[in-house]
Amino acid sequence: xxxxxxxxxxxxxxxxxxxxxxxxxxxxxxxxxxxxxxxxxxxxxxxxxxxxxxxxxxxxxxxxxxxxxxxxxxxxxxxxxxxxxxxxxxxxxxxxxxxxxxxxxxxxxxxxxxxxxxxxxxxxxxxxxxxxxxxxxxxxxxxxxxxxxxxxxxxxxxxxxxxxxxxxxxxxxxxxxxxxxxxxxxxxxxxxxxxxxxxxxxxxxxxxxxxxxxxxxxxxxxxxxxxxxxxxxxxxxxxxxxxxxxxxxxxxxxxxx
Amino acid sequence: xxxxxxxxxxxxxxxxxxxxxxxxxxxxxxxxxxxxxxxxxxxxxxxxxxxxxxxxxxxxxxxxxxxxxxxxxxxxxxxxxxxxxxxxxxxxxxxxxxxxxxxxxxxxxxxxxxxxxxxxxxxxxxxxxxxxxxxxxxxxxxxxxxxxxxxxxxxxxxxxxxxxxxxxxxxxxxxxxxxxxxxxxxxxxxxxxxxxxxxxxxxxxxxxxxxxxxxxxxxxxxxxxxxxxxxxxxxxxxxxxxxxxxxxxxxxxxxxx
Numbered sequence: 001x002x003x004x005x006x007x008x009x010x011x012x013x014x015x016x017x018x019x020x021x022x023x024x025x026x027x028x029x030x031x032x033x034x035x036x037x038x039x040x041x042x043x044x045x046x047x048x049x050x051x052x053x054x055x056x057x058x059x060x061x062x063x064x065x066x067x068x069x070x071x072x073x074x075x076x077x078x079x080x081x082x083x084x085x086x087x088x089x090x091x092x093x094x095x096x097x098x099x100x101x102x103x104x105x106x107x108x109x110x111x112x113x114x115x116x117x118x119x120x121x122x123x124x125x126x127x128x129x130x131x132x133x134x135x136x137x138x139x140x141x142x143x144x145x146x147x148x149x150x151x152x153x154x155x156x157x158x159x160x161x162x163x164x165x166x167x168x169x170x171x172x173x174x175x176x177x178x179x180x181x182x183x184x185x186x187x188x189x190x191x192x193x194x195x196x197x198x199x200x201x202x203x204x205x206x207x208x209x210x211x212x213x214x215x216x217x218x219x220x221x222x223x224x225x226x227x228x229x230x231x232x233x234x235x236x237x238x239x240x241x242x243x244x245x246x247x248x249x250x251x252x253x254x255x256x257x
Numbered sequence: 258x259x260x261x262x263x264x265x266x267x268x269x270x271x272x273x274x275x276x277x278x279x280x281x282x283x284x285x286x287x288x289x290x291x292x293x294x295x296x297x298x299x300x301x302x303x304x305x306x307x308x309x310x311x312x313x314x315x316x317x318x319x320x321x322x323x324x325x326x327x328x329x330x331x332x333x334x335x336x337x338x339x340x341x342x343x344x345x346x347x348x349x350x351x352x353x354x355x356x357x358x359x360x361x362x363x364x365x366x367x368x369x370x371x372x373x374x375x376x377x378x379x380x381x382x383x384x385x386x387x388x389x390x391x392x393x394x395x396x397x398x399x400x401x402x403x404x405x406x407x408x409x410x411x412x413x414x415x416x417x418x419x420x421x422x423x424x425x426x427x428x429x430x431x432x433x434x435x436x437x438x439x440x441x442x443x444x445x446x447x448x449x450x451x452x453x454x455x456x457x458x459x460x461x462x463x464x465x466x467x468x469x470x471x472x473x474x475x476x477x478x479x480x481x482x483x484x485x486x487x488x489x490x491x492x493x494x495x496x497x498x499x500x501x502x503x504x505x506x507x508x509x510x511x512x513x514x
Contacts, residue, residue, distance in 0.1 A: 071483065094475075094483050112451060114458055114473055119465060121458065127451045151454075159445050163452075165487045165500075166441040169434045170452050171459045172474030173503045177426045177434070179468035179510065184423040188416050194369060194384045195420075195427050196464055197408075201371055201378065202428045203460035207453055208376060211436035216371055217429030218351075226328065226351050230422045238506055243422075245502055246430045249495055253436065 002030045002144060005059060007077060008068035009037035011115045012091055016068055017046055019123040019148040030147045034060050056080050064144055066091060066109055067100075074099045087137050093164035096157040097131050107132035107141050110160060111149070114171050123148040129155035129163065180239055212253075219250035259287045259401060262316060264334060265325035266294035268372045269348055273325055274303055276380040276405040287404045291317050313337050321401055323348060323366055324357075331356045344394050350421035353414040354388050364389035364398050367417060368406070371428050380405040386412035386420065437496055469510075476507035 004020050006013050013035065020032040033051075036059060037043050040052040053059065059081070067090045069077050074090045078100045081088065088100050089107035100106040110129040113121060128145040130152055132138045138154070145152040155163060178199060182192040205214045218226040227247055234240040261277050263270050270292065277289040290308075293316060294300050297309040310316065316338070324347045326334050331347045335357045338345065345357050346364035357363035365388040370378060385402040387409055389395045395411070402409040412420060435456060439449040462471045475483040484504055491497040 071480070094486065113455055114462065116462060116466065116471065119462070125454045127454060129451075151451075153451060155447070159447055161486070161490055162441055162445040163447055165490055166438040166447075166452060167455055168474055168476075168487065168500070169441070170438040170456050172472070172476060172507070173499075174431050174434050174456075174459055175463070175468050175471050175473075176476075176503060176507050176510070177431050178463050179472065181423040181427040182468050184419055184426070188419040190412070190416055190420055190423075192467075194386075194408075194410060195423060197382050197384060198370055198424055199427050199431070199460050199463065202431055203456050205371065205373060205376070206432070206435050206456065209373065210449075211432050211439050214373065214432050215429070215436065216432075217425055219425075219429060219433075223328070229351070229418070230425065233418055233422055238509060242430075242502065242506060243425070245499065246433060249499060250429070250433050252495060253433070 002064070002140070002147070003033045003060075003062040004030060004144065005034050005036070005062040005065045006032070006068060007036040007065060009035065009039065009042035010068065010070070011117050012111070013037075013068035014043070014046060014117075015115050015121060015123070016066060016091075016111075016148075017043070018120075021046075023147040028147045030144065033062050057082050059083070063087065064089065064140060065104075071095050075101070078104070087132075087140060089132075089141060093129070093160055093167060096161075097133065098157075105132070105134060105137050107137055108157070108160065109141055109145065110155070112163065112167065124150055127151040127153050129153050129160055131156055131160070180242065183236075184239070215250065215254075217250075219247040220254055222251065259321070259397070259404070260290045260317075260319040261287060261401065262291050262293070262319040262322045263289070263325060264293040264322060266292065266296065266299035267325065267327070268374050269368070270294075270325035271300070271303060271374075272372050272378060272380070273323060273348075273368075273405075274300070275377075278303075280404040285404045287401065290319050314339050316340070320344065321346065321397060322361075328352050332358070335361070344389075344397055346389075346398060350386070350417055350424060353418075354390065355414075362389070362391060362394050364394055365412075365414070365417065366398055366402065367412070369420065369424060381407055384408040384410050386410050386417055388413055388417065437499065440493075441496070472507065472511075474507075476504040477511055479508065 023030050035052050043052050065088045071092050084103045086104050088104040089109040093110050097106050097108050108131040111126050113126045126149050128149050130141045142152050185192045280287050292309050300309050322345045328349050341360045343361050345361040346366040350367050354365050367386040368383050370383045383406050385406050387398045399409050442449045
């Protein structure tokens with residue numbers, strides 16, 4: 001039985017708590033032991049009061065301590081742990097493994113997904129990017145990852161940094177383009193919902209075609225009449241600038257490939 | 258029984274032919290009568306030879322002629338039609354209804370979706386943006402749209418132009434961001450597939466949250482340490498420029514809202 005402690009009470013911490021509870025319920029050899037939260041109230045909708053502590057000195061003996069706090073709090077939190085030589089992992093895509101002080105055995109347990117409060121996600125399809133200092137510990141983090149997901153991947157700190165940048169492009173920046181789509185709809189009395197099927201299909205396409213094969217539209221067709229008409233239509237300076245730059249970037253890519 | 262003729266043999270024409278054939282098979286009051294193709298061979302995997310013509314003079318009498326050709330061919334094709342006072346619609350998001358010459362009753366039948374050769378799409382969820390010159394004809398295009406989709410919408414030419422620009426942002430530009438994500442993965446020996454679940458969830462989120470609510474990441478958090486680290490990591494000038502501009506655009510939006 002692998003014993004897990006989660007440190008943190010935010011979005012990701014809560015999703016992890018639920019995922020490990022469900023894994024245990026479904027008969028997996030994992031026990032969710034305890035969570036640490038500065039303010040235990042944040043977790044009482046998920047856990048009984050005796051499963052939450054706000055005192056690092058009351059942390060129970062576990063096989064793995066998973067720190068799910070904001071990037072800039074990882075080092076402080078990990079430094080406050082009152083024990084040594086335990087397996088302590090963080091869950092950040094952006095921070096190196098060495099953010100965790102060397103008094104413990106360090107590792108990374110980074111679920112590559114966007115988590116929203118109140119929106120359930122199925123951990124099973126989520127790639128969990130794993131790294132450990134010691135090979136023996138890798139077996140533990142891999143085992144723990146496989147309790148909640150069927151997609152564990154060995155990703156080192158250098159690769160993870162790049163992966164995080166790639167994730168910003170396909171998630172944060174993509175969502176920003178959705179927001180621009182919504183603004184254009186609002187400005188012209190159109191319901192944004194009319195774009196939903198197109199958004200879903202665009203995302204779905206790249207599971208069967210490469211983005212290069214899937215690229216369509218006036219930019220890649222060099223359809224300068226449509227591009228000029230679109231630019232003339234965009235009265236918002238920012239939107240027009242993004243339209244020009246992204247069109248240019250698609251056309252440059254077309255030449256490169 | 259509403260009789261439909263499709264003019265064109267490309268992606269959209271083929272998807273429409275299949276959709277109307279299936280609607281007829283499922284008992285809807287629609288008959289797919291005939292297709293026009295400059296080169297009938299392009300359609301012989303879908304239709305018997307006597308259901309395809311390459312001569313406008315052989316077009317049969319139908320209730321609606323749907324022109325599904327590239328934007329800059331619409332006017333030429335519509336001008337060559339040897340009849341008058343029939344209902345002729347085009348399928349373009351970018352072209353005004355008046356691209357069709359006035360000798361026929363004009364309209365627009367624009368399915369707001371991205372179509373890929375060989376990838377089946379379910380027309381049922383696709384919004385079909387409709388416009389006609391005459392009110393009586395609107396009833397016909399609406400009836401025809403509802404044979405293949407449950408989402409018909411009355412969208413005038415001005416709105417459709419804006420909708421088309423919005424579609425470029427959420428489809429073409431988004432796909433370009435996927436391609437950049439793939440390039441970053443390739444450059445660091447990471448499988449692009451690892452980003453697929455994130456891409457799907459990002460698209461799925463905006464069906465329950467507005468893009469504004471769904472926005473996450475270093476830009477909206479004003480996490481300047483991560484932003485600086487990401488910019489330093491991007492060695493490709495184009496990628497770095499896009500990173501900066503999209504980050505700035507997210508931050509400007511945050512202030513505006």
